[in-house]
Amino acid sequence: MTATEIDGRAIAARMREEIRAEAGVLAAKGWQPRLVSISVGDVAAAELYVRNQQKQAESAGVAFEARNYPAEISLEQLTGVLLGLNADPRVNGIIIQRPLPAHIPVKALQKAVHPLKDVEGMHPASIGNIVYNDLALGPCTAVAAVEILKTLPLTIEGLDVCVIGHSEIVGKPIAFLMMGLGATVTVCHHMTRQVAVHSRRADAVFVAVGRPGLVTGEMLKPGAALIDIGINRVDGRTVGDADFASCAEVAGWITPVPGGVGPVTVATLLKNAVLATRMQMDHYAAAFAVER
Template identity: 45%
Template sequence: MTAKILDGKSLAASVRAAVKDEVARLAARGVRPGLAAVLVGDNPASRVYVRNKMRACEETGVRSVLHEFPAGVTTQELLDCVAALNADRGVHGILVQLPLPKQVDAARVLAAVAPEKDADGFHDENLGALLAGKPGAVPCTPAGVMRLLDSAQVPLAGRHAVVIGRSNIVGKPLVLLLLQRDATVTICHSKSVGLAAIARQADVLVAAVGRAKLVTADMVKPGACVVDVGVNRLPDGTLAGDVDFASVKEIAGWITPVPGGVGPMTIAMLLENCVRAAAKAAS
């Protein structure tokens, strides 16, 4: 059995098309959604991510503005930038590209973003709303994962989902979204004992830890849906996910590729969050 590919690239294209239509509807009312990105330093991966986000904005008609700072920026300088963006009525979504340099208090900077302009869904208020079952802006990667699962009609209610990774950006919010869909959820992390045995119980297995090819075929239940959130650059310069794609695709029922799986959906959900915020601000 060879797994069905969960094609995030094509699904993201359809999401962007819907976003473009919504942008046109808002434009007819005199509203143009605006996204502001804050980028610090010269991290190559961060630059690629931000460039892709800006390109997606251009494609869909969302106005984008990039605020760049040197690696030596202070926390206060970023707080001042965020405060100005919060006050700018032409900005409906703000994203602060992570990671930030060590001297910056990242938690303070993220907390300073107005919750209604939190395009990434990282603000404590939005995470708390998700926990309460009243989601506002949902973190983009978990939202993208759920959209991929829905597009393939992967059964969730009553099924066992195992999420490897407990970050506030992916693992924890994804657990909450899966619980809202009546899945039975186990979350694993670096201190989990018997990871392989737990993973083998999963009907839906999500890897989000940033370790290349951590999940191997012997960790996957036949027919399971395997979602690979990781993006890792190997010594030869190629990209690999947290899943050993070549071996796992022969066992799984569904699998996401890297690249072309979760990544494009993350950007698509960012656009949705921004446009939704613009529509709400205009209502």
């Protein structure tokens, strides 16, 4: 069996067309979606990613502003910056770029972003809403991975799913999203005994651990879908958490790295930006009885 390679770039392109149309509707009402990216200190590690975000945003009709602050900025000062952006109706979404200096904990900044402007879906309220099956602004990577699975000719209800990795922003949200869709979910982590026992009986496997080659073809059920979310650098190449060659011989569908989950994650960020803008427009209209 040779797996069908899932084209994340094509999925993202279709999403951007829908985003562009919705952004145009909002812009006509005076609410063009606008994102502000916050980075701190040396931006070399995130510079390429920020440029890609800006390019994709502008192509989808979403304004994008990149701001960089000195590495010496304090947590209190940066929190003040975020509170100002929260209060600015011209800003509809805030992105916190990583890495950050050691003295600035990313979770503190994520909590400081207003939930209505949390386009990354990292605020505790955004994560918590998933438990209640209320997606709203979900964590981009987790939502993107699930959206990719939904494009396949599989019946989600009753599907046996294995999630390898249980981080707060990817693994756990994927598990709750899939349960919300009616799937039966097993979550594996670093204390799980015999991960392969669980992954071999799954119809779909998500892996997000950060260990290249962790999942091999021997760990998959023939015909299963494999959504590889890992991003690793090995010998100058970008690879996922799966051994692509062996997995492609067993799986029915597989996401490449790069070109799989990554492009859909950026498109999901832009989709969140449009949704956040509409939510803010509705909020202001309700609060101030503004004619729309």
